[in-house]
Amino acid sequence: xxxxxNRYSRQILFSEIGEQGQRKLRDSKVVLAGCGALGTVIANSxxxxxxxxxxxxxxxxxxxxNLQRQILFDEEDVKRNIPKAIAAVEKLKKxxxxxxxxxxxxxxxxxxxEALVEGAKLLVDGTDNFEVRFLLNDACxxxxxxxxxxxxxxxxxxxxxxxxxxxxxxxxxxxxxxxPGMAPTCDTAGVINPIVNIIAAIETAEAIKYxxxxxxxxxxxxxxxxxxxxxxxxxxxxxxxDKFDCPCCKQRKFEFLEAKQGSSITSLCGRNxxxxxxxxxxxxxxxxxxxxxxxxxxxxxxxxxxxxxIDQYEISLFPDSRAIIKGTNDFSVARGLYAKYIGT
Amino acid sequence: xxxxIKIPAPLRKLTGNQAVVETxxxxxxxxxxxxxxxxxxxxxxxxxxxxxxxxxNVFVNGEDVRFxxxxxxxxxxxxxxxxxxxxxxx
Numbered sequence: 001x002x003x004x005x006n007r008y009s010r011q012i013l014f015s016e017i018g019e020q021g022q023r024k025l026r027d028s029k030v031v032l033a034g035c036g037a038l039g040t041v042i043a044n045s046x047x048x049x050x051x052x053x054x055x056x057x058x059x060x061x062x063x064x065x066n067l068q069r070q071i072l073f074d075e076e077d078v079k080r081n082i083p084k085a086i087a088a089v090e091k092l093k094k095x096x097x098x099x100x101x102x103x104x105x106x107x108x109x110x111x112x113x114e115a116l117v118e119g120a121k122l123l124v125d126g127t128d129n130f131e132v133r134f135l136l137n138d139a140c141x142x143x144x145x146x147x148x149x150x151x152x153x154x155x156x157x158x159x160x161x162x163x164x165x166x167x168x169x170x171x172x173x174x175x176x177x178x179x180p181g182m183a184p185t186c187d188t189a190g191v192i193n194p195i196v197n198i199i200a201a202i203e204t205a206e207a208i209k210y211x212x213x214x215x216x217x218x219x220x221x222x223x224x225x226x227x228x229x230x231x232x233x234x235x236x237x238x239x240x241x242d243k244f245d246c247p248c249c250k251q252r253k254f255e256f257l258e259a260k261q262g263s264s265i266t267s268l269c270g271r272n273x274x275x276x277x278x279x280x281x282x283x284x285x286x287x288x289x290x291x292x293x294x295x296x297x298x299x300x301x302x303x304x305x306x307x308x309x310i311d312q313y314e315i316s317l318f319p320d321s322r323a324i325i326k327g328t329n330d331f332s333v334a335r336g337l338y339a340k341y342i343g344t
Numbered sequence: 345x346x347x348x349i350k351i352p353a354p355l356r357k358l359t360g361n362q363a364v365v366e367t368x369x370x371x372x373x374x375x376x377x378x379x380x381x382x383x384x385x386x387x388x389x390x391x392x393x394x395x396x397x398x399x400x401n402v403f404v405n406g407e408d409v410r411f412x413x414x415x416x417x418x419x420x421x422x423x424x425x426x427x428x429x430x431x432x433x434x
Contacts, residue, residue, distance in 0.1 A: 037433075128432060154353050174399045174401075
């Protein structure tokens with residue numbers, strides 16, 4: 001065994017990987033989109049497992065309420081107020097200096113997503129909203145890059161593998177995002193760290209299988225887990241690929257890349273505010289959303305407008321899901337707030 | 345005859361935290377309407393007026409209803425009905 005593979009001896013002893021598998025890992029470039037709860041656990045495991053290169057993309061900064069589940073960050077990172085991608089790379093360098101690491105502090109959108117995923121052997125999902133997943137799905141299907149979807153909220157999580165041309169894609173399963181405000185997010189419904197760890201563990205295992213060429217061992221189902229009640233279910237979704245005329249993977253219409261779907265964002269000059277408009281119009285149920293938001297900040301609403309204050313920001317939401325976010329001119333901050341509290 | 349439906353955690357707020365609910369419905373659409381009588385609001389979350397919402401997947405005995413008879417899919421005694429909503433957190 002080569003000297004630089006010694007550190008992986010226990011993994012190499014695992015017969016499904018072996019020295020050959022370890023070399024394949026070392027020759028792999030992975031892109032991790034999102035470095036929050038799922039992302040930090042996945043990055044930690046993949047870097048320890050010895051992948052060759054990891055690009056970490058994230059738009060957020062480390063906050064105190066992240067530390068309960070985001071395992072690469074500590075109180076020092078909160079005090080320094082540094083971007084998550086940078087803080088993660090700092091930690092990961094100490095864990096495994098053999099891995100080439102790249103931090104990208106950016107908001108993934110239709111203008112940059114294709115460049116961000118280019119050259120990846122695999123993309124792993126640690127993001128926190130639907131829009132970015134539709135963008136990643138479009139970009140990965142178009143460029144024939146496999147990706148692993150994972151997500152969780154509360155004690156509940158989902159994961160599936162998307163291998164373009166072989167499995168259904170994300171849009172085959174979820175053709176549209178839920179209406180704004182309809183789906184719980186970690187910032188409105190909370191999340192406990194065991195579900196994060198188990199979903200991230202499955203995503204990592206699938207990544208290792210793929211990168212070591214053990215395609216026959218890959219999960220082909222949609223997996224759902226509720227760690228609080230101890231349930232683990234697998235649903236056969238193979239039919240989707242044959243029977244569904246998917247706009248993305250069958251018709252190859254990349255509507256999110258072309259910005260025909262998703263949101264548009266504009267700065268409201270001189271007002272320290274940003275407007276986000278959703279292209280697929282859905283009516284927002286203010287009553288239900290207010291109920292959810294009142295645990296996180298101050299919320300008031302009438303027939304025409306819902307106002308929600310959190311920290312130094314104020315979100316004004318209209319029934320057609322358009323929002324004005326006051327307190328920032330930064331698009332990625334505004335998108336982050338929309339994804340966290342309104343959810344899309 | 346009754347069938348048990350497992351309600352996934354993200355929708356449980358609507359069922360007063362009930363994880364499993366019983367129904368005597370014989371088709372999926374009747375099942376959804378029956379659920380809505382007991383737990384108003386749940387129908388709108390799952391069904392768009394014509395079909396199952398496109399961000400929700402429903403499986404009856406592990407089979408995707410979209411490729412069975414959609415909302416008219418038969419529910420027989422002892423069927424296992426699973427609702428899988430898209431979720432975004434991470």
